[in-house]
Each structure stands twice: as structure tokens, then as C-alpha cells.
Amino acid sequence: MDQLIVSLMNGIVYGLLLFMVSAGLTLIFGMMGVLNFAHASFYMLGAYFAYSLQGVIGFWPAVIASPLLVGVIGVVVERFFLRRVHHHGHAHELLLTFGLSFIIAESIKLFFGNFPVDYRIPAALDVPAFSLGGAQYPAYRLVMGGIAIAMFVAIYLLLTRTRVGIVVRSAIYKPRMAEALGHNVPLVFMGVFGVGAALAGLAGAVAGAFYTTNPNMALELGVMVFVVVVVGGLGSLGGAMLASLLIGVITSLAVGIDRSLADLLALFGASDWARGVGGLLTLKVSSLSATIPFALMLLILLVRPGGLMGEKG
Amino acid sequence: MRPAIVSLRALALAATGAALLAALPFLLTQGLLNAAIQMLIAALFASAYNLLCGQAGMLSFGHAAYFGVGAFGTVHAMNAVGGAGLLPTPLLPLAGAACGLVFGAIAGWFATQRSGTYFAMITLAIAELVHSLAPHLKGLFGGEAGVSTMRMPAWGLDFGSTLQVYYLTLAWVLVSVGLLYLYTRTPLGRLTFGLRENSHRLRFLGYNVHGLGMLVFALSAMFAGIAGSLQVVSNESANYVVFDPALSAAVVLNTYIGGVKVFLGPALGAALMTFFGYAVSDLTQSWLLYQGILFVLVMMFMPSGLAGLGGTTARLRQRFDLARIVPLVALSVGAALLLSLGGTFAIEMLQRVFSQDYRAMARLQPAGAWPPLQFLGRAWLPAAFATWAVPAALLASGAWLAHLARQRLRALADAESASAAGANAHPSTRLAAHPGGTA
């Protein structure tokens, strides 16, 4: 029972981390129709900026300053790169962001080297929060979860209760009309892109200390973020939260399940036949924990392509 | 008189191209010949991809899956049949074609139910699913060492030398690309364009759009499978890293860099980028950075790709005479050259200064003197003015030439619109419609 609770909590925290990174991506897609391949690179930049600033201004100021820097980079990318190729179509924008992700990753390798860097949680935070089932639960995980939830609440309130939020939502829904009414829609686009990038940067600054900070961070997280955005619904913030939690919990719980399809078939007495066939049938669910999100993504795309909370059809 | 299926000009072009490619082994060294084989395979893969992406308008993100399926199908066929009986070595790509076709039909049936971004996401999901499952299915995919095989002699040839493999690959690539071209001239090929332009209308005209989409997907996957099997015939092994999303992304990039609107554009883009990777990877450690910069620059400044560049120049020639064009082209080429030289220099210098080993050496030196950097066979001192002045000068002069080129283009366009306004009594049928230039 305790193990289950620990696994659930770990899954939720991991899911919240995924949410921090994918929130920006889903907003950007909902607004501009651009699937930003460089989004995971913003995550990595956040971690590296925080690492560089940590020695100069301390941990918490670095965690606050680093997303701002990444946000500025996001604004620059939108204004000088994406806007140029916008009228050529979605494919060009996509490929441009893909090329940018290469450039960012390689530049980081150029300046910081190929090995992981020494970005660690400050000792004051590296303490256990409570004990559960004989193991300790680190306080920093709760801090990460708390930051993610605060972020979700802040963005939700911003979008639904403030004037700026109304303008942003109308620019997502009907950009021409919003422009005709006199709002500066290109500025809104730039702002949303910048804020999305800053959110990913915040996730990187916070998570990079807990996990490792290395030049392959973007690759490791990159595809999972896409799965989250698709499963949740392109453009839906609530969907992104739901999907991240779902995927985080499934991945975490799957590791504990050492059964395979052959064991399931044993209920029908077909276990020996299944073991004889081998291959897919004898693969343990725990070894497949990284594959399950893709199967989920495919299922959602075929059955309900709008995602869990996106538009229908 | 009905127009010919294939124009005389296209035939002549194809024949010249084929002859040139056939003569390549006598012009290249052994190492470059092998690179040529990889370039041909990449060109075929990109052309197969363009059938789906450029002609049918369906952007797929997981095309490496069909390449890989073709590759593994062939490697298992090679191990099972041993290059004899029904499937001698030269006919092995048929196994890849069959596997690609079948798997492409199944995947295509699912994928073409949706369109646009959702279609792309489905193809990505399928490819990623195969990619994550492959390491676990050892019997089929052979673990991380892959499945290994050996080419067997057939038809009097032993297929042991690179030369024979080159001619085999060339023959298959020419036949496949030829078939792909002929496809575009058939009614079905025209319908494929219709899919891209307006699939709604096709539906109203009574065509089964889903079936059509699935067919095009399957055909594209079939030719991708042929490309995969050619790689297996050349490398004699197949590894599940072929399902990596990086390969799917590479084919999309190669296609767009070459230009989707021209039939041979993707082949050109793929050949160039493969050669770039092959040649530059041994010259410098930051070659991936250069590749990324190249992608971004092409997407921003040459949206119709390299083949589109040829079209642009042709249109310019139609509007203005040669004497006006030549200096413009020279300025542009000069600007590009200087900017790339300056950029490369700066990046290489930065890479050396920031490398771990250099920083460690610098720390070991007494009194904070920085040791010199090795580049192009000379030693450059990082603190010296000259080391940074050279790239700065190259970049500045390149930027200045680019500015001059743009000025000239604008002047030409202004002169043209002025003369057109002054002479609108003469209907000019050959003026292109872009007064602002095409760069």
C-alpha cells in the first residue's frame, strides 16, 4: 500500500514537471498552429542558465532570472525567425524550429561541454519531507510539484480573469477579428511565445537540479512532451494538465508491474501457448513503461483526435 | 495532338543524368564511391517521401518506420534465402518493397483517417511505437547489435566489391525514380495532386479520398522500403536505430531543403545533405551546428528550396538580360561565401576556446597566459587581435556584399516597374508578378 502511495506521488510530481514544459507548447500551438520542436530546448536552456547564474546570484534568484532570460530568447525567436516563415506554411515553421533545436543543443555543447554539469539542489533543500513505507520522500519533489501547481493556477487566472487574458484568448480563437478591433495581435503572439518559453525555462531551472543537467536533456524529454500535448488536446491547458498527470502516473505505476500479456492469458489457460509464441506476449509491463505513452497517443489520435479536452472531431 | 507522356526534354535530361552517374566510379575514389551509394539511397528515400508530402500534401513525421521495415524485411530475406532461388541478390529490394507496401498500407489506413497536424502526429506515434518496441523484440530486430548478413553471389557476379554494389544501387534507384516520375504523369498521379490542392472537392467529385490517401501512403512506403533494403544490401546489416526519429526528421529536412515543388528537388537536397554530413563530420566537431544553421538559413531565405533557387534564377533571367543578372549573382555568391567563411572561422575558434581540454591546459599555464589554438595548420593566440579580426572582417564584408546585392535587386525591380508603367501600351506577357524580388 505504501509503495502504491509513493509511486502515485512520484507519478504526480513527474506529471507536474511534464505539465510545466508542455503548458507552453500547447498554448503556442493553440495560438499559432506551430508545433514548436525547439520547446524542449528552452527547457534545457533554462537549466543551463540557472546553473551559470547559480554561482553568481544564488539558487532562488537564479531560478527566477533564468526563465526571464529564456523568455527573452523566445521572443527573439518568434520575432526574427518564425514571423519570417509564417506565410510559407506550417511545414516551414516546424522545420525552422527543428533546425533551431539543433543549433541550441550544439551551442550548449560548444560552451558547456558534452558531460553533465554540476547543477545541484542547495543543501538546505536537499532534505526529506516525511517518511513513507520505510523510505523518505524528498522535500524538493514537493517543491517542484508546488511550483507547477502555482504556475497552473497563475496562468489559468491570467487567462480567464484579466484583460490581457481575454485579449490572448480572443487572439487564439479569432485572430483577424481581434486585430480588426484594434488589438496588436502580433504583439500578443510574441508575448505568448515568450511566456511559453519562459515556462519551459522555469521547468528546466527547477528540474535540472534534481535530475541531471546535460546536453541531451531536450532529447530525453522532447518526445514525451509531444505525447502529452496530443493526448491532452492541442491548445487546451486543462487537457495538458490532465494528460501530464495521466502519463506521469501510468509511467510510474507501470514500473511496478512485472506481469506480461502471457500472465493475463493465464487466466484463460492460454499461458503456455503465449509463452511459446514469445515476442510481444512475454514482454513485461515494467520493461514497456516508456512505450505505453506512445500507445496511448496512438489510441487517442485514432479514437478522439481532439485529445481528452480539445475540440471534438 | 496529345502531349507525350514524358517530354523529350525530360527524357534527354534523364539520359544525361543516368550516363553521368554510371560514369562516376571512374571519376571518384573508393571512399567517395561509397558515399555516392549512400547519397543515391537518401535521394530515393526523399523522392519516395515527396510522393506523400509534396505531391499529396500529407506531411508525415515517421517515414523512417517504412525505411526500417523494408531494411529488416530484406535482412531476414537475405538470411533465409541466402541470395539464391527466388530472390537472388539483385532482386532483394523486392522484399523491402513488399514489406514497405504491406506495412504502409496498414499504417496508411489508420493515418489517413485524419488530416493535417493530426495525420502528422499519428505517423509520429506509429514510428515512435515501433522505435520503442524494437529493442525488446530481439528475434525480429536483433538487439542493439542488429541483424547481420552477407551478400551472396548471383547472376555471375560476386557482389563483393563496392563497384558492383554501386551499379546495383544505381539501377534500382534509376528504376524507382523513373517509376515515381511516370506515376506523376498518370491520372492517379494527377489525383494525388488533387489530394493536396483540395481533397474536399475530390470527395464531392465522387472519389474515395480515404482509399486514395491510403494508396498513396502505401506506394510511398513501398519505395521507402526499397531504399531501406538498398541500404541493407550495401551495409549488410540492419539495426533498430534506423527507426530513430532523427532519421524521419532528416528525410523531411532533406526534402524541404531540396524543394518540394520540383520533382528532383528532394533527391538533390538529400544527396547534398548526405554528402555534407559525410564530408564535414570528419573535418570538424561542430558539424551538427553547421547543419542546424544551414537548415534555419534555408528555411528562412530559400523557402522553395535549392531547386527553387534554380527556378528563381530562371525567372530573373526571363525578366532581365544577362548583363544585369551576372553582377547580382556574383554579389550574392560572394556574400554567401564570405559570410560562411567568417561564421565558420568564428565558430571553430569559439569551440576551441571553450573546450574542456583547452580550459584545463589554460589553467595549467603559469601567470594566466593562454596557449595558442590550432586551426588550419596555424597557431592562433586567443588574446591576439588578429584572431578575432579575421572572422569579424569576413562577416562584415559578407554582410556589406549582401547589402549591395539587395540594393541592386531593388534597383532592378524599380527600373522594371518604372518602364512597365511608362510602357503600359505594350502588353507584356512575360513579366513575372513579384515586384519585390524573390530572395
Next chain:
Amino acid sequence: MHTLATFPSAMACTLGLLCFGASAAPVKIGVLETLSGPQASSGQAYRTAVRFAVDQINAAGGWNGEPVQLLEYDNQGGPAGAADKLKAAAADGVQLIVQGASSAIGGQITEDVRKHNLRNPGKEIIYINVGAEALELTGEKCNFHHFRFSGDAQIRTKALVSAMKQANALGTRVYAINQNYSWGQDMERAISDNAAAGGYQVVEKTLHDVNKVQDFAPYVAKISASKADSVLTGNWSNDLLLLMKASKSAGLKVRFGTVFLDQPGNLANAGDLAVGHFVAHTFNAEAGGAEGERFVNEYKAKTGHAPAFIEPQTVFGMAMVADALKRTRPEGGVLNVNALARAIETAKIKTPMGEMSMRAADHQVQMPIVVSTVSKDARYKADDTDMGFKPVKRFSAEEASTPAQSSCAMKRPA
């Protein structure tokens, strides 16, 4: 960069050969590594070590009066790229291919070398494997022209278990967690095989996806539920680091026995949580005495950093090749690769760690293994931290050796 200097000179040499026929031809060594992309860090380390070793060979006079040439090839991160560059190297006249960063690429290279040698008698290539530790390379894929100069799962685990048992750090309940590919599976089998000798019971075995798992907390939960005393793992890079970090944050008190803890960046990133854990590796300067210190200083002066992780085994392996080269006479001014291979089979050198020799049956080097523990009073600190590797036990080549695999049926040339 080295390649920019050697590529034109390599071309010049090839052209020169064509012009001057069968005059003295220098030995060409090619390092075919992952020099770019996600796994570049290990490939670049191998390249540095090979450069150092070749410089040493040339400082001692080269071969047949000519300096040995080093050419570098980037396999662009995968087996397909490695196959391409191997063909390019063969076209450039390379006679020895050195590689170590990945067992997958090692598997590709050994097969390609075998096929090349079958098809081109008289122009053979030798594959010097300085780091690909998959068991099958000296098992079912063993090949007369392949020589492995590093350990493998069986060798490392045997030493690790023996030393940890002696230091009373093993306990009776051992958890085996490894990566789900050939290396991890080899390690898992080795850990089970050594259970009797180590006096422990393997309470649970887990295989996880390679380099995909970010959150090891679920695995740590399993380890803690199994009440294991120690964890033996063959994980490397992120997988090892994240596993250790996750167990520290969960407050799990187990001893880790690893084989790749000395990878650069691990200690810096892990911090104090690494103290007390064990690693079975091929070199520890402190255990090498004055010789070890001399080697470290020489290496540092040339490359800017102390030799770490796979660099010492690469240098020692190349030293064995150098020893074999010295005993191989030129035939018509050129190197007879098969004669060199036979000389490598009988190579024997003395290193700061002890004596190293080659076993002719499966071409697996017999090398000393050191088991160390991370400690603050190690003599040589790693990664600019205050911790280093303190040797616990040094095993000579005989003690560390494991029997040749029965699946190796080596075909020897006449």
C-alpha cells in the same frame, strides 16, 4: 584540429603511394568513434587517449623508421555511419581500426571487418577494441582480426563481488538493476553467476530502458521493498547518476557496486552521496605507485587532464599493439597485417597496474582490475571535487581472468 592536418596529408600519402609503388609504407591507424551527437563525450575521450598513445609510439621511433599515421573518422552516432566510415578508412589504406565507445557499433565493426578481410585477402584490417564490452564480441562473434583490450561483464563483476565481499560491503541480499540491452543483460547474468562465490542471494533482477528513464523513484521503491543490502549495477552515464540520486533522496541505505562510476562528471554531479560506493575499473593511479603517478603526470602534461575512465585502458591497449608492432618485421616495406595479429596474440607488457597479456583463444586481454571506493581521502581527486577513488583491492590479470567462452570458434588464417 588533428583531422584537418592529417586528412590532406593522408590523401597526399595515398597519392604518393600510387606514384612511387611499393616503397616503405607507414602504418595507418584509424580511430572510428562517435565524435559528435549525443554520445560524443565518450568517443572524444577515446580519441584523446589514442592520440596520446600514437604520439608515444612515434616518440619511440614509429615503425620501420616511419612515424605511424593517425586518421580520425566520425561515425555520426550510429552503426550505419560506422559502416560507411569503415569503408572510407579501408579506401584510405587504414590497417588498424580503433574503437570503444559503443558495443552496438563494435558489433557492426567486427562483422564488417570480418567480411572485408574475407573479400580482400592481402589487405586485411585489424579491429582494436578498446572499450566495447559486450560478451558476444569474444563469444559467438569472435574473429581472428578482433582484439579486445578492455574488460567485460564477467571480469568486472567477478572482481567487484570479491572485493566488496572482502570489505564486508556486500551483505547477503543483492539487487541487480541493469539496462535492457546486451551489456545490461550480460551484467545481470554475471551477477547471478557470482552469487555462490559472493555468498549472496539475488533478491530481484530488473532491466529498464536505456537512457529513457528520467525518474528512478519507482525502481528505488522496488529496491527498498526487496530489503536488499547492496545494489549491483552495470548502468552508465545518466542511468547510473539518476539511480543514485533517486536512492539518496529516498533515504535508501544501500551500498552500490558499479562498473562505470568513474565516468567524468559523475562524482561532480552526485556530490557527497557517492561516498562509500564501489567501482570495478581498470586503472587507479593510487594503486599504481610511482609508475602510476608518472603515467598520470605525462598524460596530464600532454592532454590537460588526468587519465580517467576509459583512457588508461586505451593507452595500455595501444601499448600492447606497439609492442607487437616492434616485433613485426616489414615485408617488402609494408606491414603484413596477419603477422601483426599473430604478434599481438603473444603481446605482453607491464603497466602501472600490473602485467597485461593477450589470450590467443578468444583475443580477450588478460588485464588487472582494481576495485575502488569513493572517498574523501583518496590521493587523486576526481572532477575537481574533494572526492576521489581509493583502491580497495587490486586483482592481478590471473586473478581477474574468467574462462574463454565456449561459443567462440575462431577461424585462423593459414
